[in-house]
Amino acid sequence: MTDNDNHKKQMKALQTEQNKKISEAQDPGRGLILVHTGDGKGKSSSAFGVIARALGWGHKVGVVQFIKGKWVTGERQFFAKFPDQLDWHTMGDGFTWNTQDKERDIEAAQAAFARAIEMMQSDKYELIVLDEINIALRYEYLNIENVIDGLKSRSNKTSVILTGRDAKPDLCEYADLVSEMREIKHPFKAGIKAQRGIDF
Amino acid sequence: MTDNDNHKKQMKALQTEQNKKISEAQDPGRGLILVHTGDGKGKSSSAFGVIARALGWGHKVGVVQFIKGKWVTGERQFFAKFPDQLDWHTMGDGFTWNTQDKERDIEAAQAAFARAIEMMQSDKYELIVLDEINIALRYEYLNIENVIDGLKSRSNKTSVILTGRDAKPDLCEYADLVSEMREIKHPFKAGIKAQRGIDF
Numbered sequence: 001m002t003d004n005d006n007h008k009k010q011m012k013a014l015q016t017e018q019n020k021k022i023s024e025a026q027d028p029g030r031g032l033i034l035v036h037t038g039d040g041k042g043k044s045s046s047a048f049g050v051i052a053r054a055l056g057w058g059h060k061v062g063v064v065q066f067i068k069g070k071w072v073t074g075e076r077q078f079f080a081k082f083p084d085q086l087d088w089h090t091m092g093d094g095f096t097w098n099t100q101d102k103e104r105d106i107e108a109a110q111a112a113f114a115r116a117i118e119m120m121q122s123d124k125y126e127l128i129v130l131d132e133i134n135i136a137l138r139y140e141y142l143n144i145e146n147v148i149d150g151l152k153s154r155s156n157k158t159s160v161i162l163t164g165r166d167a168k169p170d171l172c173e174y175a176d177l178v179s180e181m182r183e184i185k186h187p188f189k190a191g192i193k194a195q196r197g198i199d200f
Numbered sequence: 201m202t203d204n205d206n207h208k209k210q211m212k213a214l215q216t217e218q219n220k221k222i223s224e225a226q227d228p229g230r231g232l233i234l235v236h237t238g239d240g241k242g243k244s245s246s247a248f249g250v251i252a253r254a255l256g257w258g259h260k261v262g263v264v265q266f267i268k269g270k271w272v273t274g275e276r277q278f279f280a281k282f283p284d285q286l287d288w289h290t291m292g293d294g295f296t297w298n299t300q301d302k303e304r305d306i307e308a309a310q311a312a313f314a315r316a317i318e319m320m321q322s323d324k325y326e327l328i329v330l331d332e333i334n335i336a337l338r339y340e341y342l343n344i345e346n347v348i349d350g351l352k353s354r355s356n357k358t359s360v361i362l363t364g365r366d367a368k369p370d371l372c373e374y375a376d377l378v379s380e381m382r383e384i385k386h387p388f389k390a391g392i393k394a395q396r397g398i399d400f
Contacts, residue, residue, distance in 0.1 A: 007302040015300070025393040032395060036242060040379040041234075045249030046242035049275070052252055053245070054397040056278030075249070078256030100215070102207040126397055159398055172384065176392060179240040184378040192376060193225040195232060197254040197326055198359055 031159035032176040037167035040181035059126035065090040067132035109141035120154035134164025231359035237367035240381035259326035265290040267332035309341035320354035334364025
């Protein structure tokens with residue numbers, strides 16, 4: 001058997017396996033709940049990549065940012081070009097270590113989540129991103145049961161992505177898919193300044 | 201000390217720590233090499249999110265897709281709206297288990313990488329995404345030394361993101377930052393059909 005024949009045989013087996021997976025996969029008939037967590041890079045940016053996908057299919061998208069306040073970011077400047085398809089709400093006063101005021105943080109987070117619930121129940125959106133909501137949950141600015149009840153009350157067609165490190169176990173249990181972004185350590189290469197167009 | 205005072209103290213410490221990190225961080229004065237690998241979701245989509253960031257800052261972006269061939273995706277439909285800022289090349293005939301022809305796969309991958317080198321050396325792009333190149337490396341359609349030499353020959357201003365599972369150790373060693381996307385298993389929830397606007 002030649003190398004190419006052998007390759008062909010392997011690839012045929014892989015194709016059969018892929019086709020089996022595809023034919024067995026179910027369409028849940030409802031929007032999915034996705035969680036992006038972990039200490040590595042890519043939690044928010046992959047949510048923004050999914051937004052690009054959804055916009056490409058003509059879907060309507062909502063974003064509520066729970067933490068990043070005043071920071072000017074590439075994603076906000078870019079997605080601001082699509083006001084008809086995308087509603088973007090940045091709540092809060094930025095990082096909680098900047099406000100240093102717990103009451104104000106709690107109010108901002110709860111106002112943001114009230115807005116998120118309104119959007120999730122409106123039946124208008126195919127996709128809603130709750131960016132950095134896991135941080136608000138971690139500091140107990142939001143109650144996990146309330147958040148899960150809010151997700152359960154969403155319109156059937158609406159998928160929701162929740163981002164931020166330290167996702168609560170109850171949220172992961174409820175979610176359809178959980179991805180963990182891990183940082184592979186590079187001791188010599190740490191301490192690189194955040195780069196415009198890459199990190200924000 | 202009230203709960204809010206205590207919170208304020210903690211947040212002040214956290215702010216000091218953050219500020220220290222920021223002031224110690226270095227700007228490398230050149231584009232970065234980022235690798236997105238692992239078996240979980242989010243490797244390509246976070247690269248697309250970084251593209252949105254870069255476009256938001258007015259940067260010029262190039263994409264070479266090494267594997268995904270004929271598949272119509274939301275990201276391609278969406279990013280096609282920015283022909284002045286973004287050059288998108290999808291090479292190959294799709295998944296290697298569809299072609300089942302090793303010679304054809306190798307030719308396609310090498311043509312794609314030749315295009316990538318041209319773009320990396322052109323001094324035109326702030327960001328280039330080599331999507332699923334790790335798959336081409338894994339099947340040895342491309343040689344890892346050639347790929348690293350190609351990356352080294354890039355224009356000083358160009359950052360490159362390389363995606364795909366099973367990133368080669370030599371590539372991770374050369375990269376500035378490596379993120380691993382891990383799938384957190386959900387035995388009851390596996391087997392959900394790929395969703396338009398989420399997965400593609």
